[in-house]
Amino acid sequence: MAVFTPIELSEISPWISQHFNIGEATDIRGIHGGIENSNFFLDTIQKGKTQEYVLTIFERLSAEQLPYYLELMRHLANKGIPVPKPIENHQGEILFSLKGKPAAIVSKLPGISRLQPAxxxxxxxxxxxxxxxxxxxxxxxxxxxxxxxxxxxxxxxxxxxxxxxxxxxxxxxxxxxxxxxxxxxxxxxxxxxxxxxxxxxxxxxxxxxxxxxxxxxxxxxxxxxxxxxxxxxxxxxxxxxxxxxxxxxxxxxxxxxxxxxxxxxxxxxxxxxxxxxxxxxxxxxxxxxxxxxxxxxxxxxxxxxxxxxxxxxxxxxxxxxxxxx
Known part of the structure; x- marks a missing residue:
């Protein structure tokens, strides 16, 4: 959505390799549209397979508030509700710090928006x-x-x-x-x-x-x-x-x-x-x-x-x- 904290591939790639088991970061793109957080599409490749994730850097919410949202998504995903699932780092954490701000990576859902719904x-x-x-x-x-x-x-x-x-x-x-x-x-x-x-x-x-x-x-x-x-x-x-x-x-x-x-x-x-x-x-x-x-x-x-x-x-x-x- 809106981008308040820019980040380049050269910055995110070594960080992903060091802290996560999701492969090598190959692309990162800011997502346009919202007004609360810095959101990015993140592409990785692992064993020849490309995966898509969403990286969020939180601009207003504090590290103390964020576990509720992330744990709720994990809870709902584990119950079979189609929602993004937070990705753990090597320490099993789903909330971490990036550029001095709280951040999270979640799975990217399939599909498209229908802005003129029937x-x-x-x-x-x-x-x-x-x-x-x-x-x-x-x-x-x-x-x-x-x-x-x-x-x-x-x-x-x-x-x-x-x-x-x-x-x-x-x-x-x-x-x-x-x-x-x-x-x-x-x-x-x-x-x-x-x-x-x-x-x-x-x-x-x-x-x-x-x-x-x-x-x-x-x-x-x-x-x-x-x-x-x-x-x-x-x-x-x-x-x-x-x-x-x-x-x-x-x-x-x-x-x-x-x-x-x-x-x-x-x-x-x-x-x-x-x-x-x-x-x-x-x-x-x-x-x-x-x-x-x-x-x-x-x-x-x-x-x-x-x-x-x-x-x-x-x-x-x-x-x-x-x-x-």
Missing amino acids: AKHCALVGEMLAKMHLAGKDFPQSQENLRSLGWWQQTIPLVLPHVNSSQKYLLTNELATQEAFFASSNYDALPQGASHCDLFRDNVLFDPNSSNDPREDQLGGFFDFYFAGTDKWLFDLAVTVNDWCLADNKQDLDLARCDALLQAYQAIRPLTKEEHASWPLMMRAAALRFWVSRLWDFYLPRNAQMLTPHDPSHFERILLSRRSL
């Missing part, structure tokens, strides 16, 4: 999201979603000086609504566990099985777990629906996509009565989370190679749409 793709995502939630029930570690209510309360005052009066009202009014929701008995009763919390279209791959026909796609896997946390599963579902099930106007819900995703999810894990009652407010919570995040990245950016901040107004429009449900 209902079939939404159903595949909903089914696997439910399976992922259940597979994580016995994950022993817990770490709060670092971009939840407490972060909104800290960040909204920082972005308010940069927005107009109607946006200030919307931010403060919605925050107050969410504070009341999070303090409610309904919210407290919602089931929770390990959640992805960022399952957008560009964080899912589909394997076309040698066919270019999207109707033949199978799910390749979920990746980019570095916003994951122990949270309400309904929040994870709402984040996913808000991106995957958009109508052509990019703000309202497409009913065919939405029905396909929710029905597939509930075929694996039916929602509780508290979840049904909380759905409208949780959809708003999911929209607010990403509007605040994009405002923060847009108005308070960091320098990075290949960095393209997302348009904050996208989630402002989604929030307005969800408030009208």
